[in-house]
Amino acid sequence: MDKLKNKVAFITGGTKGIGRGIAESLLKLNMNVAITSRTQSAAQEAADELNNANSGEGNVIGIEADVRDYDSQKEAVAKILDKWGQIDVLVANAGLGHFGNISELTVDQWDETISTNLTGVFYSVKATLEALQNSEGYIFTISSLAGTNFFAGGSAYNASKFGLTGFSQALMLDVRDKGVKVTTIMPGSVATHFGGHEPSSDDDWKIQSEDMGQIVSDLLQMHPRTLPSKVEVRPSKPPKK
Template sequence: MTDKKTIYITGGTKGIGYGVAEILLKNGYAVAFSGRKEEDVKRAEEQLSQISEDVLGVVSDVKNFEDEVNAAKKAVEKFGRVDSVIANAGLGVFKPVDQLSLDDWNSMIDTNLTGIFHTLKAFVEELKKSEGYYISISSLAGTNFFESGAGYNASKFGAVGFTQAAMIDLRKYNIKAVTIMPGSVSTHFNGNEPSEKDAWKIQPEDLGDVIMNVFNMNPRALTSKIEIRPTRPNS
């Protein structure tokens, strides 16, 4: 149990999710996070616990609703509460539509779109109690289509639409639904290995700062959709 506000983050073992977890822990929040692989969850939990002992790693694949139900149960068992949820887990496969396989399509839709529904569905009753935030991490690809992006665009356009409609459904409970749409972020996404070459990109901790700004707003005001991009593109 804790008196700290508790945040649950999907895809928290690396990249955006991990960077957001770091910022939240440093600002006095308790954090539960999930990842698909047990070894990654254990590694991230050990690293994050050096910032604060109020951290919990859970193995969960957002494609499986029961995994998220279990994550909600474990978070409440440890912390006694879940104040806000950040649906961050995602993946991308970038191929021309005629070369996109059924597995490619299904993996993106099941993770990037169905996954954020599973997370909300599993945690919504806790959010009704806390009157907190449901934040989905979408992408500028959720409003800007591009070559070889048909599957990814579809999943992220869907994520934006889902979260914005959920915002309208849930605000009567004082749940504040927000979608954040980053441009290029320095992560391991799509096989990238972050290095100095990515210094021009948004950094994961930058998105942590954005989320802190959202949390610090007066609850009567809601920033329901946020676009964020690098100040200057790589040239």
């Protein structure tokens, strides 16, 4: 934990769900965390809640930013560097899903899924890479088991996560000689608000957001000689159909 104290993490889409669970875990390691949302009000509200709940030494700032806009990502990075002078961890988490038979899927839904889940990660990485090379930092991309397993009605989502998994593995090979580590985490069912879902006790069998946070925390504390470049994670006991 001591080696992570005052390190700085940048989490896209960190106001709820997986991103928020990761933010909570990193705060327990006394890290400083920047979370983004498409609106400043949502980002600030989540940052205030996280700061109020945190008894450690790390703190959180909320930034309005859209991963689909490269300039927006560069501005977010500039704000983080102005605040803390460094970025040690990027968690490219922001994502969404549109699902439906290809005959029903709209062009706008396809474009939004690819631009958020795939191009948005490229923008986040590109905007942050110089700072991460300076700190010899760590990049986490949040893919999905849908990045290797296709399903009916998932053409846009499958394509975005297949692409993200491939991008992440190539990125890992591009930057490891610069001292930057890359892991893509591929979860199965997670109890989040994804797709408008409202988590409840019916989701207790699923991976929880704090479980995702623990994975990131554990990987950050692993001996630097070892890099788990791709991590699949799934519920251990899904309900019987």
